[in-house]
Amino acid sequence: MIAAVVLACVGLQPGLAARRRGAKLYPDKETAADMSGLNRDFLGWVDLTEHDWAAHGYASKAHWAAVATGLNSELLGLCQAKYLSGKTVVGATQKGDENAAGCDLYIKFSDVPIDYNNYHLYLSIRFIDPKTNTEIGSIPARPYFGNAWGFVNYWNAALDEVSRKIGVEVIGSTQQGKRKPR
Numbered sequence: 001m002i003a004a005v006v007l008a009c010v011g012l013q014p015g016l017a018a019r020r021r022g023a024k025l026y027p028d029k030e031t032a033a034d035m036s037g038l039n040r041d042f043l044g045w046v047d048l049t050e051h052d053w054a055a056h057g058y059a060s061k062a063h064w065a066a067v068a069t070g071l072n073s074e075l076l077g078l079c080q081a082k083y084l085s086g087k088t089v090v091g092a093t094q095k096g097d098e099n100a101a102g103c104d105l106y107i108k109f110s111d112v113p114i115d116y117n118n119y120h121l122y123l124s125i126r127f128i129d130p131k132t133n134t135e136i137g138s139i140p141a142r143p144y145f146g147n148a149w150g151f152v153n154y155w156n157a158a159l160d161e162v163s164r165k166i167g168v169e170v171i172g173s174t175q176q177g178k179r180k181p182r
Contacts, residue, residue: 026165027164036170038170041088042090042099042100044107046162048067071152072091083166101130107125108126108127109125118145121159123142124139
């Protein structure tokens, strides 16, 4: 009986690792800047490249643009409700919106290709002081994994990982998913 349990646990480990398809999690803070005191944050636009609408399987550029807007709204909502709660988080309303006036921190995204074979969203995250327009920290382009069925659900799952990473960098740790001490 014990041998069967051990074999089941050993057999489960490779399956769980393969589920992420090579996308490593980055749960620790990587930037040196202390951003925890920056309470009014501006979240930039994740550019999903409007001319790729047909590659994503959408009937028109307008339909894809609506989906892209919804996904950016989802990212903003995740940051506001889960990972940057207690802070005022406003977001870009469209591609090119970089109006971070009155904010303490501008979180900018770039290098946003999609890997359809592995269900990865790649992007880099830059943390910018909008008053001086200087970068105070950055996360290089890396994959964020979305293990869900359907393109929008896959993106939402990947964006949840992105927002979790933002929370770690800005707050220092995520409030979501922390174990309570016993």
